[in-house]
Amino acid sequence: MAHVTALHLKYKYPGSDTLALHDISFSVERGECIGIIGENGSGKSSLCQALAGLIPGFYKGAYGGKVLLDGQEAAHMDADTLCRKVGLVFQNPFNQVTGAKLTAYEEVAFGLENIGVPREEMHARVREAMELLHIYEYREHYPFDLSGGQMQRMAIAGVFAMRPEIIVLDEPVSQLDPQGRKEVFEAIRTLSGHGITIFLAEHNMEQIAAFCDRVALLHEGRLICMDTPARLFSRDDLETYGVEAPVFTKLARVLQVRGQDGLFPVTLEETKRLFMEKRQTGAGVLEWLE
Template identity: 40%
Template sequence: MAYITCDNLTYSYPLSEEPVLNDLSFEAQKGEFIGIVGQNGSGKTTFCHALRGFAPLFYKGEFSGQITLAEKKIHEMKRLSDIADLVGYVFQNPFTQMSGIEETVFQEMAFGLENLGLPKEKIINNVTRTLTDLGLTSIQDKHPLYLSGGQQQKVALGSVLAMNPEILIADEPTSQLDPAATKEIFSLLKENQKNGKTIFLVEHKIDLLYEYATRILIIHEGKIVVDDKPEIAFLDDRLAMFGVEMPNILALGQLLKETYSLDFLPTKQQEIEEVLLFYRDRK
């Protein structure tokens, strides 16, 4: 039995004439790292909202179909808090995720844990570990609202990671981070996935998704139009139509295949290096 299922999911926001999600079906197993890509307005964020229960429990609107998370049915829930300990959500804009009442980064990251009623010692341990993982110990006493955008993104992510959810949904959590910090976040998410967490990551950074994700969903006009391993999904002939770019590794692999008439397509960094070394040594 699948860990997560969406069956014939259709959703329209209030006052909207057209559905944002259109008869979408999907299954996932525990421990997957799922990258979600597509054009702006394709339904990526709404799909994530539906997985967390925000649509329709918070955003209302017209909802049909069924979502099941670890045998819990979203449409039967009355409160978002019913799955707060199961699903963590990192919003695209970190400012909207701040509590607005805590005065230090440490307190901000402890806020959700306190709402879950966890023991004080566990809260301190979880927050301390997460601060270290994210490299935020030097700013743990600073006010969260006075941080840079990139620092706020890390705090927002840390506030969710500290709660140790089984399912983590993150909507472009690295948009304000530099390349080095972005790579650190991807590595941290990968570590969580290897430890059994299920990751859903909306991102435009295709090369990193290709490197870290175990599965890619391409959403177009409210439907999942591609669902496969990264090395297969990003070779789909319709990528341009869906507004998705091919990862640089695959593009280079295709170029090498055509240039040297290879009988295989290099899809990994190591394979590309081996091809280049082979033909360099033949000169």
């Protein structure tokens, strides 16, 4: 059975006359990392909220279709079950921090406290999460004294400590500087290595290509396609949807350097490999560049 399924999902915010999500269907296997891309207003955050059950649980409005987690309908789960199943990381770590706790450690423990996890287990889980995300050394720090990257990793640790099967991250690095971005992407890679199913809404296509098994392209609330990064970024019509391929793919396209499958490369490593191969076969791409 698929781990996460969307079936004809539709959603309209209260007072709005356009659908933020328009008949979206897909299924995702356990452990997959799914990128969510699309121009501003295309529905990425709305889809994230629907996957985490906040639509229709928290946001009212008109809702149709369903999200199934392990075959169970998210809209019918109680809040407790839902937050053990799926965790949501927001764009801005400031919005995730409760503001009620004096240390990073207590902040990470907050969710576990709320669901009544026994004290010893709570300590073990908080420590594990903080160590995994390399923030245990900041455990005594005041949450708002942390750097953006540390604060976002603290937020992710709080989500991870809940041991969800699914983590949804809505542009988790968009407020961070390059160092913070790097730290958080390493943290996401760690989560992925733990078999967690990941949804990652993100504008940086190089990161999406490097991280994701498949990518969902949204436009005006509709799912245009959900495919491997190579197939999606090799499409000729991306500009129609207001997105661009990774810079390596654009370069390879200009120079018509394709892999054996006819697709353009999407990561630096792959692009380099194909360019080197071309050089060996005398295609002269690198000479042309020089």
